[in-house]
Amino acid sequence: MxxxxxxxxxxxxxxxxxxxxxxxxxxxxxxxxxxxxxxxxxxxxxxxxxxxxxxxxxxxxxxxxxxxxxxxxxxxxxxxxxxxxxxxxxxxxxxxxxxxxxxxxxxxxxxxxxxxxxxxxxxxxxxxxxxxxxxxxxxxxxxxxxxxxxxxxxxxxxxxxxxxxxxxxxxxxxxxxxxVTPMRPSGPAAAPAAPGAPVGAQAGRPGGGGADGSVLVIGASGQLGRALRETWADGRRAAEGADGARRDARFVTRDELDLADVDAIRALDFTPFSVVVNAAAYTAVDAAETPEGRAAAWAVNARGVAELAAAVDRAGGVLVHVSTDYVFDGTAELISEDDPVGPLGVYGQSKAAGDAAVSATARHYLLRTSWVVGDGANFVRTMASLAEKGVDPCVVDDQYGRLTFTTEIVRAIDHLLTTGAQYGTYNVSCGGRAATWCEVARRVFELTGHDPARVSGTSTTEYFASKPGAAPRPLNSVFDLSRLEASGFEPRDQWAALAQYLQG
CATH class of the missing domain: 2.60.120.10 (Jelly Rolls)
Structure with missing residues (x-):
């Protein structure tokens, strides 16, 4: 035996x-x-x-x-x-x-x-x-x-x-x-976790991969990039490795590294970075339906991400990539990580192509998010502004989902890297009861001291009837968060997070 x-x-x-x-x-x-x-x-x-x-x-x-x-x-x-x-x-x-x-x-x-x-x-x-x-x-x-x-x-x-x-x-x-001069961690190697720990829990570098814990954040000027920069503002990683070390972080904007520029990606040496966080994307959902927008969306979200994924994989690093609910068709009542993709529009199609490239790498965290809200123009800020100006909006009431604040995404990234969670795909959003965009708008009015009854509801079909060229939207974006929760992460309730966001 x-x-x-x-x-x-x-x-x-x-x-x-x-x-x-x-x-x-x-x-x-x-x-x-x-x-x-x-x-x-x-x-x-x-x-x-x-x-x-x-x-x-x-x-x-x-x-x-x-x-x-x-x-x-x-x-x-x-x-x-x-x-x-x-x-x-x-x-x-x-x-x-x-x-x-x-x-x-x-x-x-x-x-x-x-x-x-x-x-x-x-x-x-x-x-x-x-x-x-x-x-x-x-x-x-x-x-x-x-x-x-x-x-x-x-x-x-x-x-x-x-x-x-x-x-x-x-x-x-x-x-x-x-x-003997001790060896400093370098190249695509470092110490692994003890047996029984989840794949990727590695001492000296969170999740495994590249050099001695340095982190590269791509897309530092976007909503998520700004949240990452604020969280890691002291120039060190908030997510500690299994050895308790806090790692240097480097932030690059689109001007410094444009994912549409394949030559720039190929020219960059990724070996100094144990983790690369891709917070960059083409996100103009409606513009992606135009000829120019279609080309731009595919250049960044598909081809650029594929080049990035291959480069990080060759360097032995961990790629953290943020995706979207738009890769699904919105027909499932609860979306799991293993559901087949079925994007309705060009934006979702380009993101799904990028996801496929990321999924083929040895060490990756693919985070799917929905209804993202952060620092900058977004639905919540728009509703708060309309409430203040006395405008009574009409908002779709047949699309369901949960808000995902950029701070929640950063917290999830920190958690996955710190704990060395199993590599793979994770749904990331706030928790709590799912709602429609109309319900979210009414809650924004209420939390900012305005009458929520001023917000009226309409269907997606009616709302976009007068907006030719608009991209199709998934009607359901409610994620199953059990995989993320099983890793030890506790999603914040979306209404509590919304109240805190509006107070900030």
Whole structure:
């Protein structure tokens, strides 16, 4: 009976040991050496390997290391037996921590970037195999950190004494721990979460991905971008990583990076950023129905997002992308994340295309929102202004949804990154009873001290009858929020949020 697949922690944060089921008979044996779905479900980070390497060792006593590299590694052996030793060479409290482990075909080890790796062949021939999540280059090799195999502080108890082992001259010349410069997190790697944590919960960088926690916010001048800037106004991320670190944030406006400019996206180096938040979009719903608007919507929401998603994925970062209820046709009573899209207009179609590109990346949070209200021109501000001016509006009363304040979206982004929630799609809106636009307008009148009866209702068909060229709207935009709630997030009641917004 093969032992079950399991993941175990070690004294080195992020260094994980896996028990692998090996099934054998008289013919030989078989194992699933790398099984993404099963292993990530047990807490192994979805680290996105891009290269598979094999070190073949013909003789007992061959010893290699100690090398710390700027990428994650997943190590196992196909045949033979080795003694592995790992020393944490990253900046931080765990610098110098040691773990040793014998590796046979039923054992694997996940090694986060910056942890020094070494092994000694105990049974030959030994085929030492490993997956890595970045391609080797001379530039990357220049970032290696080394430790002497005989370092007295690490005090590794080698089964075969080093004087009897086969070592390269380079490995013999590596520095002792007191002379090692700790590796700073860089490239597409960092330490993962403990087993049992949701996929993406990674120490040193929220959700996994790129460099040492730096965050890039695209679309900093929009409603959501301004809310993110205000929340992270001190230049540091409000969302802490699993290690408690607060990360630098960089904000870029459309003038600095236009998603319609594919060349600009391709020219930008995304490797310094562990998280990229895309708060930019073409949102002129009605204008998107014109020839010029259609081209602009697709350039930004579809092609631009696809280029961005591919670039962030190549850099190993996490992409946080904000989408819309307009990707649905509005016929479902309660919209779940898994419902098929069916956009009614060009804006929704372009957003759905961008969503598809984001969903294909290894590390993403796709947030679908509805009825967004923030700093700037929006429905709530318009109704408050009409109330003050004495205008009695006629508002549609057959479209249902919930308001989503930009502060709520920022809070959700913070939550997902901080907790390292499972990557994927999340519906994000305020909670509470769903309402129509007409009900929202009446509540705005009431909260601003005006008679809500001044607001009259009409159907969507009647309202847009005199507005040729208007885009079709989904009649129902009420999201099922259970997936977000299951991650530990508690949506604010939309009416309480509305009252606070109008007081601000």
């Amino acid at each position: 093969a032992k079950p697949l399991s993941v175990h922690t070690t004294p080195i944060p992020g260094l994980l040991v896996l028990d692998l089921p090996v099934h054998g008979d008289a013919r030989g044996w078989f194992k699933e050496n790398w099984q993404r779905e099963k292993m990530t479900a047990l807490g192994l980070p979805d680290f996105g390997p891009v290269q598979n390497n094999i070190s073949f060792n013909q003789e007992v006593g061959v010893t290699r290391g100690i090398h710390a590299e700027p990428w994650d590694k997943f190590i196992s052996v196909a045949t033979g037996r080795v003694f592995g030793a790992w020393v944490d060479l990253r900046e931080g409290d765990s610098f110098g921590a040691v773990h040793t482990q014998e590796i046979t075909p039923d054992i694997a080890v996940f090694v986060p970037a910056g942890v020094g790796n070494s092994f000694q062949t105990l049974e030959a021939p030994a085929a030492y195999t490993y997956l890595v999540n970045d391609h080797w280059s001379e530039q990357a090799q220049a970032e290696y950190t080394f430790l002497n195999l005989a370092d007295p502080t690490a005090a590794i108890d080698w089964p075969i004494p080093l004087e009897d082992a086969e070592l390269s001259e380079k490995d013999r010349a590596h520095p002792m721990l007191e002379d």
